[in-house]
Amino acid sequence: MHKFYRFTLSLVLLLLATGWSMAQYTVTGTVTDDRSGEPLIGANILLRGTSIGAVTDLDGRFSVTVPGNDSGTLIVSSLGYVSRNFNVNASTGTLNVRLSQDATNLEEVVVTGLASSVKRSNLANAVSSVSSKELTGTTTLQTTDGALYGKIAGATIRSNSGAPGGGFSIQLRGISTLGGGSQPLIILDGVYINNSFQRTGRAAVSGAGGANQDDGANRLADLNPNDIESIEVLKGPSAAAIYGTRANAGVIIITTKRGAEGRTTVSLSQDIGFSQPLRLLGVDDWSEEKINVFFPEGRRPIELERFREAQRTGNFIDYEDFFYNNTALLSNTRINVSGGNERTKFFVSGNIVSEDGNVRNTGFERYSIRANIDQKISDKIRLSVSSNYVRSNTDRGFTGNQNNSGASIGYNIAYVPNYFDLRRRPDGTYPDNPYFAENPVAVTDHGINNSVVNRFIQSFSLDIDILQTKNSFLKAQVAGGLDFLQNTTLVYLPEFLQFQRGQANPGDVLWGKQESFNTNLQAALIYNWNLGNVNMNSTGGIVRLDFQQDVLFNRGRGLAPGQRNLQQANIQEINQQFFSEVADAGVFLQQEANWDDKIIGTLGIRWDKSSLNGDPNQFYAFPRASLAVNIANFEWFNVPVIAALKPRIAYGETAGPVGFGATFTPLGGTNIGGLLGSVVSTSIGNTAILPESATELEFGVDAGFFNNRIGIEATYYIKNTQNNIQNLSLAPSTGVNSTPSNEAELQNKGLELGLFGTVVDKPNLRWNTRVLYWHNRLNMTRLGIPTYLSGGFGAALGTFLYAEGFSPTTIVGTPADPSVPGGFTIWGDAQPRFNMSWVNNFTIARNLELSFLMEYRHRGDNINLTSFLTDSGGTTPGLFNPETNTLNPRPPAPFNNAGRWVQDATFLKVREIGLFYTVPMEIVRNTFGSSVSGVRLGTSVNNAFLFTNYEGYDPETSTFGAQAIGNNVDITPYPTPRRVFFHINIDF
Numbered sequence: 001m002h003k004f005y006r007f008t009l010s011l012v013l014l015l016l017a018t019g020w021s022m023a024q025y026t027v028t029g030t031v032t033d034d035r036s037g038e039p040l041i042g043a044n045i046l047l048r049g050t051s052i053g054a055v056t057d058l059d060g061r062f063s064v065t066v067p068g069n070d071s072g073t074l075i076v077s078s079l080g081y082v083s084r085n086f087n088v089n090a091s092t093g094t095l096n097v098r099l100s101q102d103a104t105n106l107e108e109v110v111v112t113g114l115a116s117s118v119k120r121s122n123l124a125n126a127v128s129s130v131s132s133k134e135l136t137g138t139t140t141l142q143t144t145d146g147a148l149y150g151k152i153a154g155a156t157i158r159s160n161s162g163a164p165g166g167g168f169s170i171q172l173r174g175i176s177t178l179g180g181g182s183q184p185l186i187i188l189d190g191v192y193i194n195n196s197f198q199r200t201g202r203a204a205v206s207g208a209g210g211a212n213q214d215d216g217a218n219r220l221a222d223l224n225p226n227d228i229e230s231i232e233v234l235k236g237p238s239a240a241a242i243y244g245t246r247a248n249a250g251v252i253i254i255t256t257k258r259g260a261e262g263r264t265t266v267s268l269s270q271d272i273g274f275s276q277p278l279r280l281l282g283v284d285d286w287s288e289e290k291i292n293v294f295f296p297e298g299r300r301p302i303e304l305e306r307f308r309e310a311q312r313t314g315n316f317i318d319y320e321d322f323f324y325n326n327t328a329l330l331s332n333t334r335i336n337v338s339g340g341n342e343r344t345k346f347f348v349s350g351n352i353v354s355e356d357g358n359v360r361n362t363g364f365e366r367y368s369i370r371a372n373i374d375q376k377i378s379d380k381i382r383l384s385v386s387s388n389y390v391r392s393n394t395d396r397g398f399t400g401n402q403n404n405s406g407a408s409i410g411y412n413i414a415y416v417p418n419y420f421d422l423r424r425r426p427d428g429t430y431p432d433n434p435y436f437a438e439n440p441v442a443v444t445d446h447g448i449n450n451s452v453v454n455r456f457i458q459s460f461s462l463d464i465d466i467l468q469t470k471n472s473f474l475k476a477q478v479a480g481g482l483d484f485l486q487n488t489t490l491v492y493l494p495e496f497l498q499f500q501r502g503q504a505n506p507g508d509v510l511w512g513k514q515e516s517f518n519t520n521l522q523a524a525l526i527y528n529w530n531l532g533n534v535n536m537n538s539t540g541g542i543v544r545l546d547f548q549q550d551v552l553f554n555r556g557r558g559l560a561p562g563q564r565n566l567q568q569a570n571i572q573e574i575n576q577q578f579f580s581e582v583a584d585a586g587v588f589l590q591q592e593a594n595w596d597d598k599i600i601g602t603l604g605i606r607w608d609k610s611s612l613n614g615d616p617n618q619f620y621a622f623p624r625a626s627l628a629v630n631i632a633n634f635e636w637f638n639v640p641v642i643a644a645l646k647p648r649i650a651y652g653e654t655a656g657p658v659g660f661g662a663t664f665t666p667l668g669g670t671n672i673g674g675l676l677g678s679v680v681s682t683s684i685g686n687t688a689i690l691p692e693s694a695t696e697l698e699f700g701v702d703a704g705f706f707n708n709r710i711g712i713e714a715t716y717y718i719k720n721t722q723n724n725i726q727n728l729s730l731a732p733s734t735g736v737n738s739t740p741s742n743e744a745e746l747q748n749k750g751l752e753l754g755l756f757g758t759v760v761d762k763p764n765l766r767w768n769t770r771v772l773y774w775h776n777r778l779n780m781t782r783l784g785i786p787t788y789l790s791g792g793f794g795a796a797l798g799t800f801l802y803a804e805g806f807s808p809t810t811i812v813g814t815p816a817d818p819s820v821p822g823g824f825t826i827w828g829d830a831q832p833r834f835n836m837s838w839v840n841n842f843t844i845a846r847n848l849e850l851s852f853l854m855e856y857r858h859r860g861d862n863i864n865l866t867s868f869l870t871d872s873g874g875t876t877p878g879l880f881n882p883e884t885n886t887l888n889p890r891p892p893a894p895f896n897n898a899g900r901w902v903q904d905a906t907f908l909k910v911r912e913i914g915l916f917y918t919v920p921m922e923i924v925r926n927t928f929g930s931s932v933s934g935v936r937l938g939t940s941v942n943n944a945f946l947f948t949n950y951e952g953y954d955p956e957t958s959t960f961g962a963q964a965i966g967n968n969v970d971i972t973p974y975p976t977p978r979r980v981f982f983h984i985n986i987d988f
Helices: 002-021 132-136 202-206 237-246 288-294 300-313 319-324 409-413 440-446 865-873 921-931
Strands: 024-033 044-047 053-055 061-067 072-077 084-088 094-099 109-113 116-119 128-131 155-159 168-172 185-188 228-234 251-256 262-277 328-340 344-356 363-376 381-395 448-468 472-493 508-531 534-559 569-595 599-610 620-629 642-656 667-672 675-680 692-705 710-729 738-762 765-782 788-790 799-802 810-816 824-829 834-844 848-858 862-864 907-918 934-948 977-987
Touching: 044 061, 053 061, 072 094, 084 094, 116 569, 128 132, 132 228, 185 237, 202 472, 202 508, 202 534, 228 237, 237 251, 237 569, 237 599, 237 620, 237 642, 237 692, 288 300, 319 409, 319 440, 328 977, 409 440, 409 865, 508 569, 799 824, 862 865, 921 934
Parallel strands: 024 094, 185 251
Antiparallel strands: 024 061, 044 053, 044 072, 072 084, 109 116, 128 228, 155 168, 228 251, 262 328, 262 977, 328 344, 344 363, 363 381, 381 448, 448 472, 472 508, 508 534, 534 569, 569 599, 599 620, 620 642, 642 692, 667 675, 692 710, 710 738, 738 765, 765 834, 788 799, 799 810, 810 824, 834 848, 848 907, 907 934, 934 977
């Protein structure tokens, strides 16, 4: 009997417990755009303090089950909209939620570093964000770095060339080093990826010189821009200090798209277009009078004979038009599949890009596939994995500099008058070029400058909820990844080319194989807890980075006819072989405090060591601190017009890595009398070398007006870079010439302003706009070694001044001026006085969208050596004045002064224009039924218009684009293309 009572009592208690645990209620509703009334697909609904939530369906509907009978708060959010909170309980009926667009982006969550993120309204740094819509929503961009033009205040971007496959230099808040490229660190889904400028070998074969003249592409070109969800840019040490040793030049954090809970969606997009040169310069016409003035007396008879023959046959050729003005076909095909359930979410994409170049036999192809998987292993363990494979094939052709080898189109045609025919003859042969070393038509038809890239990027993130209480939680995160990059290059000039026939061993080939393997692993603990009304977030962790590089270039000369095999060459040589292994390790701590979104402060520090340093076991500390005060959130602040007002201040320290090999003295191979040996380099290593370091103090204020319809951001920064590595000249008695040393110091000061908001918000018209302004002032505050000149091609054509009290971007050249350090005349400065960009987005009658982006850059002088060459060859448009029978002088300097080639690079460029029409849902459903959820049609232009007085193809293009200094030297580049597209996007 007692057993029966105990059983009955246990059963009752179990039923009561079960009933209690099953008590719950359901809240349903719809989410729509407050202006258009259109349903918002994929909006997020989250029960505050839990992981319980839902995602809206194709009709904007949602349903959330709330456990228990207590009231709760639902947070409704959608990307690009202002979030709203709703208190719910068991009696709550259907919610009809209308979200307004967030013109000021104050609601977006910004990734600020390792295992940390913050809402923009609480951010204490000027972190620029670029969303997927801003990145690729207006037009189709070939590469991710090219898509950033004009979208980041504080960024100076230059193109290495207009050739297919990209190639861009990005500098954030000025120059952070005197050597290398001063390029920011790139983090893709937590992976430290390789964005190096990799040589192709073109400069070696063409005689141009170093690899920095190879006209290559940065490897950010491998990424599919349409896979990206957002980009956060930490522009200076105050924001990037948590990344330590590799963050001197800033950090760009790229996050790719991921799946969402709900119905599986398929998106298919096709872009078809064409490109033509954005700008051609034209060529000067010839006449008998010009020939008699331009050519020396001994040359005139044969030139007059050639000219008269062209007159008789009408055979005048505009070589600029012949080589560059070819219409290229463009295609970009994409498919995305995403979806998932409560436990598993996925995003899978495939992309095929096929773009011809405006120069014959050039082009770019990229094949990419991505899989991002998020798995909820249990209620406390979550795993995210991202995999990306890319294969690209690029033919960049032969443009840019060369040294009398003829392996550059522009260099050759600068000297060829339009009355001489270089084109292929009917018998298949090519005439020799009597004006220069090579026939560029033959080089274009038969030369090869090819790069094939295979790349695999893999990342993972494992989150484990260790402890959760009512007021705190403890979470562990382990994350890491790898980036494997293989780049196979081929540069080939066949033996029958004009220049090659004059060599002792005609026929030249250079095969290159470059491999890099980067891995990174980090582990962190995140503890979030409350100290009264202050929310505290404590983070600590460790980081390990490993970088391996393997480079081999083999060259063969004296090729057998028709062969590109090194074994078929008379002279076989190892042009370059290079191995490197680098290991970094770091420890970081960070404490964030948030008092009711009113006062937000952060303290952090990171310690790093690296095998590159003079002492590889020494840890260097990089502290940071920031404070933001949301004045408008205080109860006593009552100014209806001002919705947000946040002064902020931040400080941080970072470093730039020591160059590989700076700590040891290399030995070079030699062969003396048939005996193999080694010789000591003329530069010795320095085991006391320190990493370059930087400190930055940043002040700013953010404000929102009229219920945040209008927003303002203003930032002033002072960035000082110490221990800049320079080569110190040594006494001849030492037996060597130089050693690297930490001598120079730089200072960058700048101002960044942003004004953005909704100008018009009517049912049938919405106008969002954003205006950005920024400038930077650079000064060499200490040099530590004697003043010197470097960069470009010497004082006669323009070079750069390295002296205390001057910016190293100062351009000097002939004639001599003893009053100036270095002894030459100052002609200009490569650094722009200021930049501005203006973005406008119009939504007309709900379904029609018009967008455009313009950028203005004031000054920032270029050394235009394209003009030097065309002047020398007599082909510069307007060079000859037929009225006076004289060559027109070119102000502001005489012919024998470098100032003749230093030109103002001011420009206004309309970078992007897009017009899109979203087919209304009722039309889509009536036409396709429920199988199609959306159709979008459009047309767009990239590099639409250029307005400038600069006498080059594009004031942004540079032969040395990958360099920190001297990246404004213009030598016959591949002209920038204007790209026109037609788009269709179908969602299933």
